[in-house]
Amino acid sequence: MECSxxxxxxxxxxRALENMPPEEEVGRVAAIFKAISEPSxxxxxxxxxxxxxxxxxxxxxxxxxxxxxSHQLRLLKACxxxxxRRDGQNIVYSLSDEHVVAVLELACAHLHCKL
Amino acid sequence: MECSxxxxxxxxxxRALENMPPEEEVGRVAAIFKAISEPSxxxxxxxxxxxxxxxxxxxxxxxxxxxxxSHQLRLLKACxxxxxRRDGQNIVYSLSDEHVVAVLELACAHLHCKL
DNA sequence: TCAATATATGAATAACTGTTCATATATTAC
DNA sequence: GTAATATATGAACAGTTATTCATATATTGA
Numbered sequence: 001m002e003c004s005x006x007x008x009x010x011x012x013x014x015r016a017l018e019n020m021p022p023e024e025e026v027g028r029v030a031a032i033f034k035a036i037s038e039p040s041x042x043x044x045x046x047x048x049x050x051x052x053x054x055x056x057x058x059x060x061x062x063x064x065x066x067x068x069x070s071h072q073l074r075l076l077k078a079c080x081x082x083x084x085r086r087d088g089q090n091i092v093y094s095l096s097d098e099h100v101v102a103v104l105e106l107a108c109a110h111l112h113c114k115l
Numbered sequence: 116m117e118c119s120x121x122x123x124x125x126x127x128x129x130r131a132l133e134n135m136p137p138e139e140e141v142g143r144v145a146a147i148f149k150a151i152s153e154p155s156x157x158x159x160x161x162x163x164x165x166x167x168x169x170x171x172x173x174x175x176x177x178x179x180x181x182x183x184x185s186h187q188l189r190l191l192k193a194c195x196x197x198x199x200r201r202d203g204q205n206i207v208y209s210l211s212d213e214h215v216v217a218v219l220e221l222a223c224a225h226l227h228c229k230l
Numbered sequence: 231t232c233a234a235t236a237t238a239t240g241a242a243t244a245a246c247t248g249t250t251c252a253t254a255t256a257t258t259a260c
Numbered sequence: 261g262t263a264a265t266a267t268a269t270g271a272a273c274a275g276t277t278a279t280t281c282a283t284a285t286a287t288t289g290a
Contacts, residue, residue: 009207012166016176020161026154029222034152038278039138039145046135051127055237061131068279070238089236089287092124099224106218107144153248170267183249185268204257204266 035079036103040064041072048082049101052094150194151218155179156187163197164216167209 020026036042040062047053047061059069073093076082083096095101135141151157155177162168162176174184188208191197198211210216 008166009168009172012168013162013172013176015165016162016168019165020158020176023154026157026161029219030152030154030157032222033148033157037145037149037152039141040278042141042145042148043135046141047128047131050130050134051123053124053127053131057124057128061128061135065280066237067239067281071278074238086287091237099221103218103221104144106214106221107147109214155248180250181267182251182269186248189268201257206267 031079032081035076035081038072040068041076044069044072044076045081045095045100045104048093048095049104052092054087054090054092056090058093146194147196147218150191150196153187155183156191159184159187159191160196160210160215160219163208163210164219167207169202169205169207171205173208 021029036045043062044058047058053061055066055070055073058073059066062069073082073084077084077093080096081100082093084091084093086092136144151160158177159173162173168176170181170185170188173188174181177184188197188199192199192208195211196215197208199206199208201207
């Protein structure tokens with residue numbers, strides 16, 4: 001702990017400690033990111049940027065087994081990234097709000113890549 | 116595939132498929148989110164919002180073992196979330212750019228919580 | 231009611247990941 | 261050089277998670 005920036009670092013550490021959100025809140029934020037940290041789920045979100053779709057078409061857009069997609073959709077819904085409504089035989093999924101899109105786009109900006 | 120929104124969904128699925136980024140790019144974006152999807156790493160990022168810090172003070176701010184923090188820092192650095200420089204005996208870490216902060220804040224907006 | 235279709239779910243397995251422990255490297259002071 | 265301090269690293273273990281397979285539920289049309 002004898003670093004030459006002792007004073008500034010200690011202040012920063014003190015501020016960081018004081019302002020650290022409670023464990024529960026950190027957990028909630030982490031859960032959001034975890035939801036979109038798997039390529040399979042991220043693809044689903046990318047796909048839904050082009051409009052709402054039923055499961056069948058989501059499977060068509062992202063590939064993989066129907067069962068796997070269904071499991072992932074459940075996770076995405078559980079943490080509020082997507083919403084769904086029944087429409088006859090189908091369940092139609094869509095992004096739950098504009099924040100989801102915004103987070104995706106910001107990540108791409110960070111990567112300096114265009115989607 | 117006989118949903119009543121057949122036409123629109125099929126168009127959306129077609130657009131989604133055409134615009135789906137290559138596997139490698141999806142992977143990179145997913146890696147960014149994965150990096151901040153663990154409470155331990157997220158705490159480190161929250162801490163660094165208050166200024167650059169050496170490992171010792173990061174440990175002080177986020178808790179946990181030095182070894183664990185060091186491992187996490189390596190991951191965060193590998194995906195470009197933080198940068199580091201040596202300063203004598205210490206290694207000083209800081210957020211690598213403003214996008215990192217922006218992503219964190221956007222996630223909080225999505226959660227309707229203030230940090 | 232029965233068949234067909236769309237979606238969801240539970241269990242099991244395989245792969246991945248975070249942490250710990252012990253140790254290694256690098257820098258400074260003596 | 262040696263001791264002390266700061267940080268990093270490798271291996272092993274434990275916990276988590278994504279996928280698959282088989283099956284269940286729900287809706288529609290006959």
